[in-house]
Amino acid sequence: MKENQIPKATAKRLPLYYRYLRILNNAGKKKVSSTELSEAVQVDSATIRRDFSYFGELGKRGYGYDVQDLMQFFAKTLNDDQMTNVALIGVGNLGSALLKYKFHQSNSIRVSAAFDVNPDIVGRIVDGIPVYPMTDMKEQIAIQQIDIAILTVPAQRSQDVVNELVAAGIKGILNFTPARITAPSDVLIQNVDLTNELQTLIYFLHSGSEEETVAE
Incomplete structure (x- = not known):
């Protein structure tokens, strides 16, 4: 290369x-x-x-x-010849929906653990994924060799959770919260703001402009 x-x-x-x-x-x-x-x-x-x-x-x-x-x-x-373990943080409505997604477009992505504070969910298996208490997060990330976390917690809790993830050794975060989180430079953050994307689509729809699928 x-x-x-x-x-x-x-x-x-x-x-x-x-x-x-x-x-x-x-x-x-x-x-x-x-x-x-x-x-x-x-x-x-x-x-x-x-x-x-x-x-x-x-x-x-x-x-x-x-x-x-x-x-x-x-x-x-794309490292699709190696298995990457992923953790889901926050098993609310969006988190539960993401657990149902089987990442069928890749052979190498596996959501191996989920974490939440809700006692009605913790300890259960949701769509084949065990849900652990947040207090077990650091230990399970180390045991399961998890490198990436998907973040779907409430916005006001997001930065605190990110700090815990960084301390646990996470190197990549897919952020579905509207908060703009920060992390050390060696931790990659990808923000997915569904409301922003929808509002952008509505803007282009009503402005008569065409949005490119992938911006240069």
């Missing part, structure tokens, strides 16, 4: 390419062109070629891309 920095917009498109390559591979297709990929994933072919160029020569001029080789390359790039 080239040493230059991969743009964030490119990184966001990699799972999209990988998912479609898996579909092609399962269908027995041997090769694919950037034009075919473009039509399938709704990203223009020039952008696809530029995205791929950050990783070196992935295809051959006049041939296109070998589906299996490219799929395996992105599997390794």
